[in-house]
Amino acid sequence: MASVLVFTEFANGQLKKSALELLSAARKSGLKVQALALGSGAKGLADALGKEGVDEALLGDDAAFDKYNPELFTEAVTNVLNSKKPAVVLASSSTLGRDLFPRVAARLNTGVTSDCTELEISGSGDVKARRPMYAGKCTAEVAFENSPIKIVLTRPNQLVVTPASAAKTATVEEIKAPVKDLKTIIKEVVKGASNKLDLSEANVIVSGGRGMKEPANFKMLEDLAEVLGATVGASRAVVDAGWVPHSMQVGQTGKTVAPTLYIACGISGAIQHLAGMSGSKVVVAINKDANAPIFQKASYGIVGDVTEVVPLLTQEFKKLLQH
Ligand SMILES: Cc1cc2nc3c(=O)[nH]c(=O)nc-3n(C[C@H](O)[C@H](O)[C@H](O)COP(=O)(O)OP(=O)(O)OC[C@H]3O[C@@H](n4cnc5c(N)ncnc54)[C@H](O)[C@@H]3O)c2cc1C
Incomplete structure (x- = not known):
């Protein structure tokens, strides 16, 4: 069965609201829902993902993922997509999403669209998305051609969060950080002084x-x-x-x-x-x-x-x- 894979961002052991929005959109398609979460504490998300109607949780509970390293994440996510071959990938058009997924799409030679505000996924895995263009003066309707995997990034706070009609017990698969001779090492991430929501x-x-x-x-x-x-x-x-x-x-x-x-x-x-x-x-x-x-x-x-x-x-x- 075709699937929709959601790249779920989380913080302090909780799924971010943007992840709940994407999971709601994925469920609506009626396709199998997979969730990929990377970073320390990812294992603890299995129950919450099940409650969100996720069939398969791909959890990379590894400290190597705690500091966003584009090279490491690109390798890890590309490997997962190559093995799972979902029809559609959904992710947030966050700073991380917009940096990571164009790299992944280039590796997979597939299409990616960012900054979407509306999204429809058909039961056969086709996608229609809408995104504002030219500083919001017009809206483009985006469809994919020759894209084995369609990658869609949506703006946070745009899609509706709906409760799952039934909780599931998600099967859990462990995702390991790829062992790779990385050219980039992230030594430190300095957070902004504010502890308010981004x-x-x-x-x-x-x-x-x-x-x-x-x-x-x-x-x-x-x-x-x-x-x-x-x-x-x-x-x-x-x-x-x-x-x-x-x-x-x-x-x-x-x-x-x-x-x-x-x-x-x-x-x-x-x-x-x-x-x-x-x-x-x-x-x-x-x-x-x-x-x-x-x-x-x-x-x-x-x-x-x-x-x-x-x-x-x-x-x-x-x-x-x-x-
Ligand atoms: C390529 C490009 C990209 C840009 N990107 C951005 C962007 O991302 N974000 C952005 O914001 N701008 C961007 N700009 C700049 C944008 O064009 C404006 O210059 C900018 O938004 C103006 O900021 P402002 O409204 O604070 O200042 P101003 O235009 O100077 O407006 C100040 C307002 O405050 C009001 N005011 C003054 N005193 C008071 C008072 N005491 N009480 C109440 N009201 C008062 C005035 O009536 C006025 O309406 C971009 C410009 C370009 C060319």
């Missing part, structure tokens, strides 16, 4: 632009984010000005986000910024210029000075959410 996975984002006036005013956004359990993002203008690191940039040359709530503070709404956040479900814009383009994308708009409005919002949300 922007691309955040459900609520409070983002600031040049209208915040000065870097110190980002503290107001952090306070609001703290109350809402949100992650702070930024426009390119303030990243270029050195106020905040590039890891916080939303937009065409930053991160693509699709939270339930996006609060844009002092951001004009340039097309390159919209390209990264137009998938947000509800957009709140705060800007002192009533004609700022961001208001055309906003579900709710507040015309006012961010330095006055943001602390008021923080105060009110605190009252509401603490009761």
